[in-house]
Amino acid sequence: MKPTSxxxxxxxxxxxxxxxxxxxxxxxxxxxxxxxTRERHDAGHAPHAERIALGTVxxxxxxIEVFQVIELAAGAExxxxxxxxxxVALPVVRGWIGDESGRGSMKALFxxxxxxxxxxxxxxxxxxTDDALLWLDVEGVGKGSIAVHR
Numbered sequence: 814m815k816p817t818s819x820x821x822x823x824x825x826x827x828x829x830x831x832x833x834x835x836x837x838x839x840x841x842x843x844x845x846x847x848x849x850t851r852e853r854h855d856a857g858h859a860p861h862a863e864r865i866a867l868g869t870v871x872x873x874x875x876x877i878e879v880f881q882v883i884e885l886a887a888g889a890e891x892x893x894x895x896x897x898x899x900x901v902a903l904p905v906v907r908g909w910i911g912d913e914s915g916r917g918s919m920k921a922l923f924x925x926x927x928x929x930x931x932x933x934x935x936x937x938x939x940x941x942t943d944d945a946l947l948w949l950d951v952e953g954v955g956k957g958s959i960a961v962h963r
Contacts, residue, residue: 888939
């Protein structure tokens with residue numbers, strides 16, 4: 814083997830070893846009803862200590878209980894949970910903070926957290942006006958809004 818090919822060979826070996834491992838997950842705790850949480854969600858986030866109930870949004874036939882997880886600050890990420898009734902197929906939901914048009918707001922895709930909960934991090938606009946609402950757009954159904962906790 815040529816001396817210049819040794820570093821390339823070593824890099825390939827490290828790449829194969831580092832990427833070829835089997836991924837495993839731990840089973841949910843007893844009583845969790847088989848629900849799983851996306852591992853990516855909690856990376857870099859504190860556990861949800863307190864959820865502030867904002868109320869219920871009805872979009873089409875869906876009743877969505879909305880919870881705010883952290884205080885909102887202009888220019889930062891918001892943190893929201895959406896709870897659905899058991900047995901409801903979780904829809905595709907995008908959310909933003911601002912006005913109905915969404916202009917000047919960054920939309921966020923809510924992701925499945927459990928069988929009945931979705932979680933999302935829409936960006937809080939800067940400036941954060943008093944009339945800004947959390948808007949939820951359920952794909953193929955419609956949209957609705959709710960006031961956020963300040």
